[in-house]
Amino acid sequence: MIKTACGLDCPDACGIVADSEHFPKVVADPAHPTNNGALCSLLNKHMWEESRITKPRVNGEEVSLDKALDDVANSLKVENKLLWRGSGNFGVMQEITNLLFKEIDGTTSKGSLCDGAGDAGIIAGRGINRILPPEQIAKAEVVVIWGKNITVTASHLMAYIEGKKIVVIDPIETPIAKRADLFIKNMPRSDFYLALMLTRFVIMQDHEDREFLEEFAPEYEDFYDFTREFRIKAILEYIGIDLGIMGELLELIVDKKVVFLVGNGVQKYSTGNFVLQAIDALAVTLGHFGKEGCGVAFLGNSKLGFDNPFEIKGKKVQKATTNFGDFQTVVIQGGNPVASMPNSSRVIEELKKSKT
Ligand code: SF4
Incomplete structure (x- = not known):
């Protein structure tokens, strides 16, 4: 074994x-x-169910390992070569290819196509993006699943939410939405406004954790003023909910131990950082940090405090905006830029200009 x-x-x-x-x-x-x-x-x-690749292939043809290695070595002899790695490779060893590209004076990629915007929003608010331990989910009374299809993408969390009150916020009626105590079907791109409105209502109804706010977010009244710049009726219409639903949601999350499980989809916009910052602000207003059974769970930094031996300096391009056509050879590792980068047609045209 x-x-x-x-x-x-x-x-x-x-x-x-x-x-x-x-x-x-x-x-x-x-x-x-x-x-x-x-x-x-x-x-x-x-x-x-997936067929397994057991032999090396070059341009779809099965070849010997020696021939495949020779072809790779030859294609890396050009002047401009790029290693483009997809986002979300959690295994550190997958980054060992950085060392090869450092040795051959190649370019590598930086940034994220996955959780980068949300990560930036959390860091702007909290200063650090830590992972919420699953044990804290187990201690919660209420779990708010915000834009996350956990039965498919995080099925192991199902055991931790057993017996809790479940709120699902999602534009799509996912399988977990069908089991929720409250399902809020909001409009796409409205998560930021929903978080702002909830914060405003929490403070309006005197449900904020004032002691916590005065210690950790003393400027919270400025934030409350910001939430009041939006007209309630127009914003609720934009979100696609009414005051009755807001009331039901508030009743479930006020004065309870609440964990927010936030998915990646809510932040896959150019302004996605503000969505996570707003959800964090809601949790801060309720005093849901630093307490048992409370918190906001997003993809945390799994390498926090780790001295990564494969971190290299040198030439780098942003993953989201890479111009593949600038390179004679492109090595793609653990990702599909056509599917995950913005503007797939542009990416296809760019890739045609280089040897991939
Ligand atoms: S949840 Fe599934 S895909 Fe994810 S690590 Fe576990 S077995 Fe692998």
Whole structure:
């Protein structure tokens, strides 16, 4: 038996045990803190339903490993070469290719196509983006699932939300929305305004945690003034809800232990940083930080405090705006720029100009 980790690009990073005699037989590592003894359907699908690549291929043709390596080496001899790595590769070892590109004077990519905007918003507010431990979710009374389809993208969290009051905020009626005590179907791109309106109502109705605010956010009255710059009726119409729904939601989150589980979709805009900052501000107003069973969970920085040996200086381009056509050779690792970068047609045209 070999103890290892799931190779899919997923934050749970489940521990797995592989049976070396009967590969690909794998089971969940019971010692892993979050997988609750089970692996998800995504891994099972990839293990059993996807065809496996067992031989190197060049331009779709199977070739020997020596030929494949020669072709790669030759394509890296050009002057302008780029290593473009997708966002979300959690395994540090995947960054070892940085060292190769440093040696051959290549360009690497920086920034994020995944959670970068939300991360920036959280850092602007809190100063640091820590991961909320799942044990705190287990201690909550109410779980607000905000733009996150957890039955698919974080199925191991299901065990932690068992028996809680569930609020789902999502433009789409996901499977978890069907099980929620309250489902708010808001309009896309309205999350920022919903968080602002909730904060305004919390303060208007004297439900703010004044002691917490005076200690950690003494300028909160300025923020309250900012929330009052928006007309309630027009903003609620824009969000797609009415005062009755706002009242139901407030009743569920005021004076309770509440955890907010926030998905990536809410911040995939040029102003996405403000969405996470506004949701954080709502939680701060309710005093939901630094207490058992409370907090805002977003993709935290999994490398916080880690001295990464593969961090290199040198030429870098932004992932979101890379001009692939500027390079003679492009190496794409762990990502699909056509699907994940803005303006897919532009990306396809750019990629046609280089050897990929
Ligand atoms: S949840 Fe699924 S995809 Fe994610 S690490 Fe665990 S087994 Fe892998």
